[in-house]
Amino acid sequence: MLKTKQRLQDKKSKITVHEVAAHAGVSESTVSRIMRNEGLVAEATRARVMESVRALGYVPNRIAGSLASMDSKLVGVVVPSLSNIVFPEVLQGINAGLKASNYQSVISISDYDIDREETLVRGILAWQPAAILITGFDHTMATRRMLDQSGVRVVEMMDIDSAPIDVAVGMSHRRAGYAAGQHLIAKGYRRFGYVGHDWRSDRRARLRYDGLCEALAEAGVSITAHAIADGPSSVATGRSQTEQLCRMAQVDVAVYSNDDMAVGGVFHCMGAGISLPDQLAIFGFNGLDIGRELPQPLSTVRSNRFLIGQKAIEAILLAPDRPTTKTNIDTGFEVFSGATA
Known part of the structure; x- marks a missing residue:
């Protein structure tokens, strides 16, 4: 090896x-x-x-002399957030995958900042890890160059809609958005609104939106109104943006960039006396526990976040040396009908 x-x-x-x-x-x-x-x-x-x-x-080598040739048991992991429950669930999957091995993870947080991610990757690679697990495909050119030249296993998690550096583990967000659109069209909805957060820091949300629009266009439908916040997603942002959407246009269904935002939409409707789904239907993405525990379970797309982390680790444990071919591992998704749409 x-x-x-x-x-x-x-x-x-x-x-x-x-x-x-x-x-x-x-x-x-x-x-x-x-x-x-x-x-x-x-x-x-x-x-x-x-x-x-x-x-x-260039990546500095923090392990000098003979130590540099030792077989590292470190696995670097870079995720954008720990406050978003999506990523702790991915880390749980990584931890489960590592339990039977003698590898140890080193976790860093990029705060959705690709320049910060570049600094973290440079620091991790300086310790000559066995592998590095990183979120998504959006990196600086310098980060891509470092990862490509490192020769270590690189797993890009959450997304399979682009060509990976080495291996990608996740789901097609564009197909998920498309499936959501088809599901809602089949339910009879025709007047669509969209409530979202900053696409610049969340490429995957934009891919889901694009897939949704593709499905709607095939049915001769388009999105009537958009309420998109400049900052990151949150329950509070979803609530305020839903209020804005309701002032902008009368829609049958609001599709949200994720479940955090959709739960905020549910809270707005509860406070404003809007009946779900009769007066307004709400559809999210992720399949979070909070959505399932609402009085009316949230209609959403469920992603397999634990499985993403687990499969990412399995990919490098099964083949510690980087292969010549690039691989996408699809962990899939499920449309959950729920009770809000």
Whole structure:
């Protein structure tokens, strides 16, 4: 295994401090000081070095000498949030997959910031992990370059709608949105509203929206009104945006970017005396426990979040060396009729 890993690293032509220094026009010691964040360095020099680091995909090696050739048992995991229950459930699946192994996870939080993600990935790769599990396909070019050149197993979780660096584990969000649209059209709904959050930080929500629109267009229907918040999703945001949607247009059904937002919509209707689903139908995404425990269980698409984490770990345990072919592992989804739509 170690020989295979070394061949992969050689094939990727691992970037050295010397190459970064030459590219930036500084000494190797200056590069080392900047990467360790030690000593005084002019900001202009720091910016020039970091530009070279990102352009070349350089990753420092925190494990010196003979230790660098040891077989690492660390698995780096980068998720965007722990406050969103979706990702703790993924981590539970990862933990379950690791129990029977001698690997250990190191977890980092990116706060939905791809530049922050880049810094975290660079730090994790510096410790020569066996693998890195990361969320989605949206990365900076520098992050993609580092992951590609690292030679370690890379699992991009949650989504299979794009080509992965190594392996992707998750579901097709576009197909999920399409299935939701077909389900609601079959229910007889024709006047659609959409309540969502910032697509710039959540590409998967946009894919679901695109799939929904595709299904509606096939039935000769389009979305009548949109109430999309600038920030992240939350129950409070869903409640306020639903109030806004109801002021904008009269719709039969509101489709939400996720269950957090949809639960907020239910709370607005409860407070405003709007009968569900007679006066307004509500449809979410994720299949969260809170939605199932509402007086009227939330109509939604259920994703297999625990399975995503478990399958991500299984993929690297079954084949510790990165294969030459890229793989998508589909964990599927289920349309849950519920009682709100």
